[in-house]
Amino acid sequence: MPSLLIVSLQLMSATASDSEGLNNLIAPEVHQDEFFEVIRDLAASAPIDTVLEIGSSSGEGSTLAWVEGLRLNSRKPKLYCMEVSRVRCEALQKHWGSEEFVECFLGSSVNLDQFPSTAEVEHFHRNVSGPLQKYPQEQVLGWLQADLDYIRKEVVPTGCIREIKRARGIENFGAVLIDSSEFTGNAELDEVYGAEFILLDDTQTFKCHAAHQRLLHDPGYELIAENPKLRHGYSIFRRRHRTMLDPLPVDSPVHYFTIVLNGEPSSGITLRFCSSSPSGGTGTSSKALQH
Numbered sequence: 001m002p003s004l005l006i007v008s009l010q011l012m013s014a015t016a017s018d019s020e021g022l023n024n025l026i027a028p029e030v031h032q033d034e035f036f037e038v039i040r041d042l043a044a045s046a047p048i049d050t051v052l053e054i055g056s057s058s059g060e061g062s063t064l065a066w067v068e069g070l071r072l073n074s075r076k077p078k079l080y081c082m083e084v085s086r087v088r089c090e091a092l093q094k095h096w097g098s099e100e101f102v103e104c105f106l107g108s109s110v111n112l113d114q115f116p117s118t119a120e121v122e123h124f125h126r127n128v129s130g131p132l133q134k135y136p137q138e139q140v141l142g143w144l145q146a147d148l149d150y151i152r153k154e155v156v157p158t159g160c161i162r163e164i165k166r167a168r169g170i171e172n173f174g175a176v177l178i179d180s181s182e183f184t185g186n187a188e189l190d191e192v193y194g195a196e197f198i199l200l201d202d203t204q205t206f207k208c209h210a211a212h213q214r215l216l217h218d219p220g221y222e223l224i225a226e227n228p229k230l231r232h233g234y235s236i237f238r239r240r241h242r243t244m245l246d247p248l249p250v251d252s253p254v255h256y257f258t259i260v261l262n263g264e265p266s267s268g269i270t271l272r273f274c275s276s277s278p279s280g281g282t283g284t285s286s287k288a289l290q291h
């Protein structure tokens with residue numbers, strides 16, 4: 001890859017959207033650090049069949065971690081990569097398109113009407129202290145506008161998470177990494193809720209701040225790893241499983257009860273299982289999405 005083309009926007013893109021540079025390649029971000037290692041380990045050992053990476057860039061950062069780990073996973077999971085920038089998606093496809101278990105998709109993870117309003121971004125900028133406050137509010141709102149403008153101008157597909165699920169017959173992904181636009185983490189979480197593992201990058205900025213809080217307060221998920229100090233924070237959540245047992249005979253003193261695996265049982269009984277059941281399948285192999 002011609003190195004002159006790599007525009008290093010790391011300071012800005014690590015804290016916010018690099019939307020004004022969506023026509024350029026950028027340096028890998030999840031790269032030779034703790035999060036990279038954790039992704040690779042999870043990919044190698046988790047009982048999953050599908051992975052969705054939202055915001056793959058040109059494939060040399062987090063994508064590399066997924067690929068290296070998944071190659072070792074005996075379940076041979078599929079990796080779906082998603083990238084809105086045409087130039088980055090082309091580089092991504094060149095990089096990993098020949099790997100049998102990797103599919104790269106061009107488009108926006110969510111629809112335009114799922115982006116936050118300027119009022120929501122302003123409210124966050126005013127009230128939540130963190131790295132985003134290093135930037136003037138007008139600049140941050142400019143990034144939001146540039147993201148929306150790029151999608152409209154380039155006419156890239158939108159709503160791609162939904163479309164991949166539909167086209168590949170996936171109800172819930174095995175694992176999902178949310179690391180795309182500064183403004184879409186919360187909407188992306190809506191689309192992937194139910195995944196076995198949800199990995200968030202930039203938990204200290206607008207990108208994944210709300211998503212992190214939602215998962216933290218959801219008894220259906222447990223936090224299994226986090227480092228709020230690595231770049232702008234990452235976290236990993238695992239889904240808890242509930243098993244409804246068959247009703248007991250009517251003359252039993254207890255009519256039925258629910259056991260929550262790895263969680264708080266409503267009956268006071270806890271079963272702890274080491275492995276969880278896999279989710280999702282690869283479904284049809286027809287390519288319904290634009291690459």
Ligand SMILES: C[S@@+](CC[C@H](N)C(=O)[O-])C[C@H]1O[C@@H](n2cnc3c(N)ncnc32)[C@H](O)[C@@H]1O
Pocket residue numbers: 013022027028029030031054055056057058060061062063082083084085088107108109110147179180181182184
């Ligand atoms: C922070 S970078 C990703 C870094 C990458 N994971 C790595 O480790 O190098 C975010 C990427 O998401 C892409 N992106 C921005 N908005 C998006 C959207 N709505 N849907 C999909 N990708 C998007 C950007 O073009 C950018 O390449």
